[in-house]
Amino acid sequence: MWAGSLQSNYAEAVKESTKALELDPNYIKALMRRAQAQEKLENFEDAIKGIV
């Protein structure tokens, strides 16, 4: 797998968990998964903003 493909998996993970959070903003698992993916994408600020 090449780096760009890894990025797209994490980007998808961010999109999917955002959809979950639209339905339930207090869904902790979705919040953590989004933060996890955002961290891997090196969007550290978004990762922190989402869970603090």
Add this chain to the structure above:
Amino acid sequence: MLCGTYVWVGQKALVQAGIAKAEGNKLYAVGNYEEALQSYARALESAPDHPSSSETRAQCYSNRAICQIQLVQPTLPFRSNLPTFVSIGCTLLFIQDYYVCFRRRSLEVACLIKGDLNCAELLRKQESTLVVRIMVEL
């Protein structure tokens, strides 16, 4: 009458969605993330766009997210991408982070005692970043 029929159809669809979701969970449990993604997609197609199914829909989206994350992990077996609970290395990393966190906290207290508020604030910010990292690792 019409309303009753609608509810019934909606419930049947929700049951179908639940079955597809359960299939996805089974596939996820054995590490078949590609097919689990498809099952969750099918569940989302079946689940009616109605408040009664929003919990199922949210779970399916969230599970699709973790599938995408898991699809990446096996490609980097020697990096810190492994789940914390199964990797001793990550556990050590966690302990290390926790230790750093603890040290920053004591430094922050030291700064506050000395009256250096800017330094204390900076340390506090760094600490919260670390706490976030620890939470994410777990």
